[in-house]
Amino acid sequence: MNAALPRDLLPDYAPRPLPAAMLEALQARFGSRCSVALALREQHGRDESPFDVPPPDAVVFAETNEEVALVVALAQQHRVPVIPYGAGTSLEGHLLAVQGGVSLDVSRMNKILRVHAEDLTVTVQAGVTRNQLNNELRHQGLFFPIDPGADASLGGMAATRASGTNAVRYGTMRENVLGLTVVTAQGEIAQTGSRARKSSAGYDLTRLYVGSEGTLGVITELTLKLYPLPEAVSAAVCFFPSIDAAVQTTIQIIQMGVPIARCELLDANTVRAVNLHDRLGLRESAMLLMEFHGSPASVAEQAATVQEIAREFGGEDFDWATTPEARSKLWTARHHAYLSALQTRPGCRCVTTDTCVPISRLAESINASVREVEEAGIPYFIVGHVGDGNFHLGYLIDPAKPAERETAERLSHQMVARALALEGTCTGEHGIGLHKQGFLVEEAGEAAVALMRTLKRALDPHNIMNPGKIFRI
């Protein structure tokens, strides 16, 4: 889909060769579930980021906590990198084997272990994907709301602190993981958290592992919060004369405390792209795609309030969908946005951004970024979880033109610098991975990054867990 970026964008990492003794031990224990086939390795050394693939030296498919622990303990003994692998949908180079090592694939750990409908909790293995979970839960009248778009594994979603379209109402993985089973860098199996909704029992190990991008250990099981399927769900689109008008509407919705469940922005470029891709016939201007959850009365009330706010900012052509089919048609536009945008410039690749700012600064953040990209003349599109202050601007560049790549990187850096000046973050939901390490230092400051490095060194002194990600050691 995306042409690969040249390897020179990656920092210079020293590969660590896989000792024959370790490979033999893995093969003896895992048989055909340990593979060195190139195609499989390359598939595991790739994610949705635009970097060239440095493949791992081997791929191991683990099926139990104990197997994960065994692989990590062996890797610790031989000082070999371990890269946890779930569904391969991360976006920031998290899965790239920049120092070689073993890709530890947990996708076969895909059992839903315990549904406690009466407590609104579920315990799953890390390889369960969010669609799998929701398909299983639907007949019990429950759902897990975090929706990053891709059908990611829940372990991976925890590892990158993912969020997505429902976060404005239900929070992110940070708020929705109650506890974890993790395999530490020493190959120990540890439990964090419990099934209680809250606890003050010691350090918050759960939140330390959520967002740690595989660098502190392997998440093997998760206990998650569930929610009753809302009695009523209603989706709406509304079109605006400008991005600014759509964003101002969003700001007002949030400031008034309307408990909106989803509030997504698509710019005119994106709408044009999905019209081409799916013949949706939508009006080609900035659009908000919204969803309301609650009792019928509450949903109607929320919708009326929002419609009134939108009208103040020139919002038009409100269109409603209350049946699942009609809703799913409306959401097609959002779900196909990325693919559709890529197809508007054949052969292009996409440099994606992920800044998130306090809601009142969202308009200036987006407006300035639009101005800059328009001036630079690079094709682009914007989608945003604007209710959170988070948006993604994709620069659609021609990989054969280094000048375009440089421009996109420069604009991306300007956007991050602006987000930080507005007291926001360089990444709302994708994580740091390989590409945003410089941004992390700009954002968190040397003192905080030093604390992070101290934690990493303490928990993984030989730097075997997904080395080279988040920061260099």
Place this chain on the structure above:
Amino acid sequence: MNAALPRDLLPDYAPRPLPAAMLEALQARFGSRCSVALALREQHGRDESPFDVPPPDAVVFAETNEEVALVVALAQQHRVPVIPYGAGTSLEGHLLAVQGGVSLDVSRMNKILRVHAEDLTVTVQAGVTRNQLNNELRHQGLFFPIDPGADASLGGMAATRASGTNAVRYGTMRENVLGLTVVTAQGEIAQTGSRARKSSAGYDLTRLYVGSEGTLGVITELTLKLYPLPEAVSAAVCFFPSIDAAVQTTIQIIQMGVPIARCELLDANTVRAVNLHDRLGLRESAMLLMEFHGSPASVAEQAATVQEIAREFGGEDFDWATTPEARSKLWTARHHAYLSALQTRPGCRCVTTDTCVPISRLAESINASVREVEEAGIPYFIVGHVGDGNFHLGYLIDPAKPAERETAERLSHQMVARALALEGTCTGEHGIGLHKQGFLVEEAGEAAVALMRTLKRALDPHNIMNPGKIFRI
């Protein structure tokens, strides 16, 4: 209020003498803001826990981040314990100077630094109390919901991961702190988090410090989430034939997804006590005290649903309060519960519990605890944040009778063991402090506690930050 417990309940801690050079340096820098007066030291070596006071060797009042950093850096140099002090309302011995050292009082860091009403965030110094903050915010139509009862400092509330009556709707300090300024054990000032609602930028240092009970550094500033004051607020009481009926009602409310803002249980003993204390004339049976926030229509709908559920379980005498005055009268019962209960047995002291279990197990958890305490014949009372699965049973014991103390400790341990068997926690909101260290190991397991110790050793290798709390090193 509470008679002190004999020192023998505390483990054997080696005091570390305060070097004269350090005291001189503090006095030179802080003048009268550094004191060794016994009364002041004793006041700072005490909290709401029932332990005898080991006072710190000195008390220093810091007024800026830089002053806090200076004290910690000096303490690091001299290997002297530092115990952060806010409002002195913690419950588990957090403030006791078990190894001597300096009580670092941040109560004068009481400035509300920046209110961003348009983003629903506020940045405060750690000594600001929650009532101070809410008094300041009220005229802007905003509030900070976390209400642990006491007028605690926000820094202390973060340090113990506090919650209280509004947590069922708004979450705990875990969910409501966006970022912190902390002084590390090395005396460095670090920022964690930002003003963005979500972020995937590196390890979650914010959540690591929230709940760390002063053992990893000093929280000096906090950026918090705010909420618009609800358009409508309505409070209600309802009386039940048994605790079980009240709890079953709560379970049903939560399972149905009613967005109730507060759901507090008072048992018949507590109601009797507050009737005596405040002449409230309430019916002396188990009672739920509830609050609903939202639009007028939504509040009415929630209340109707809850009333119907309560009726199924024999709930009677629903009484409503919609004006602030009427609400505050209803809440008197809850706010005076602890004091009123203590007065029912003059000279008694209270051994308090804080278990929290998955909501479906709450009835059996409470029922068994009631059976045990009734059998033992010890006076008791129960209040509970039952919407979270969290309740406090207070054993009212005669400190002159060691047998009563032993019985209370045994029952408390049984209650914790039961909570853990039900996949809950030994502490929903008070923290581990001195008294629950054994429970922490039972709950989290050796592997998780080993991880916590590793973090502590990495961030505070000389164990100067509130030593002896959460676990022994």
